[in-house]
Amino acid sequence: MLRPAHPGMIRRALEAASQADPRDVPVGAVIYAPDGTELATGFNTREATGDPTGHAEIIALRAAADILGTWRLEGCTIAITLEPCTMCAGALVLARIGAVVFGAWEPKTGAAGSLWDVLRDQRLNHRPEVYGGVLEAECGDVLREWFRTQHR
Numbered sequence: 499m500l501r502p503a504h505p506g507m508i509r510r511a512l513e514a515a516s517q518a519d520p521r522d523v524p525v526g527a528v529i530y531a532p533d534g535t536e537l538a539t540g541f542n543t544r545e546a547t548g549d550p551t552g553h554a555e556i557i558a559l560r561a562a563a564d565i566l567g568t569w570r571l572e573g574c575t576i577a578i579t580l581e582p583c584t585m586c587a588g589a590l591v592l593a594r595i596g597a598v599v600f601g602a603w604e605p606k607t608g609a610a611g612s613l614w615d616v617l618r619d620q621r622l623n624h625r626p627e628v629y630g631g632v633l634e635a636e637c638g639d640v641l642r643e644w645f646r647t648q649h650r
Contacts, residue, residue, distance in 0.1 A: 507577035508601045508633040514539040514554065515579050515640060519546035524644050525580045527554035529562040532573035532596070538562040554578060555586035559593055571595050579637045581608035581630060587616035590626060597627040601637025 507528060515526030522542040529537045540557030544550060555578055563569045575597040582590060582600065587609035590598055598610060598617055609616040610628055617628050 504599075505633050507575070507599055508579065508637065510536070510539075511554075511577045511579045511601070512633075512636065512640065514541050517541050518554075519543070521545035522552075524640055525554045525578065527558040527576055527578045529558045529571065529595075530575045530577070537565055537574065551585065553583065553586050555582055556589060559589055559595075563593070569593060575599060577632075580604055580641065581610045581612055582617075583607045584609040584614060584616055587614075591617060591622055591624050594624050595626050597629065599629045599632055601631070601633050602641060603630060603634065 507530065510528045511526040513526065514528055515524040518524045518541040522545045525542045527540045531537050538558045538561035540554040540561065542554050543552035543557060555576065558576065562571055562574065571593045573596045576590065576595055576599070578598070578600040580600060580602050581604040582598065600610065603612050605612045607613060610630060618625050
């Protein structure tokens, strides 16, 4: 099995991010089973679908739960190119995900240590392991390039 903060996990999440519609922020997520096999991927779909919950993590969580036949993703690891927001961090806690690995920090909305720390909040009944900043520069470059090209 890959160690939780293995860069290969984030590289795979970057591949998933590249599948996003050009209008969507290129964020990708991959969920791995406890044995290290890839279960599901997701990428942002908010603009493409008009769904405010269309974040990469939510898409990947839904797919993994469908594959496993349960909402409990105990022992699974999610790799994400960007620090999760509060919605996604809450969903990861509620899904009982075992570990969260992410690339770029998100100082404006991050909920894994930047703005809030939902994932390690001692008041919650589940707290996954958290590994941030894995391939941070590469993940940040993808996001900066996307925002540089936007003319909104």
